[in-house]
Amino acid sequence: MSPLLAPEILRLKAAIVDSFNNERWMELGVLTECADTINKHSRLLRSLSWGDPDYPGMSSKSLPQ
Numbered sequence: 812m813s814p815l816l817a818p819e820i821l822r823l824k825a826a827i828v829d830s831f832n833n834e835r836w837m838e839l840g841v842l843t844e845c846a847d848t849i850n851k852h853s854r855l856l857r858s859l860s861w862g863d864p865d866y867p868g869m870s871s872k873s874l875p876q
Contacts, residue, residue: 820871820874823874824867824870824871824874827870827874828866828867828870831859831870832859833856833859833860836849836855836856836859836873837849837850848873849873852869852872852873854869855869855870855872855873
């Protein structure tokens with residue numbers, strides 16, 4: 812990742828953590844052709860639904876590159 816993109820990625824992650832639900836993740840997956848990646852992520856949607864403290868980290872790892 813380019814250092815110039817890092818601030819934008821962090822702002823995007825913060826917005827996602829604050830506002831995304833399962834449906835929004837699926838929409839992002841469809842729009843970026845990464846729906847399978849999001850569906851197959853072992854922790855992302857589960858940590859979202861359970862409100863787990865590792866959800867922000869799972870979110871940043873799941874952003875399409």
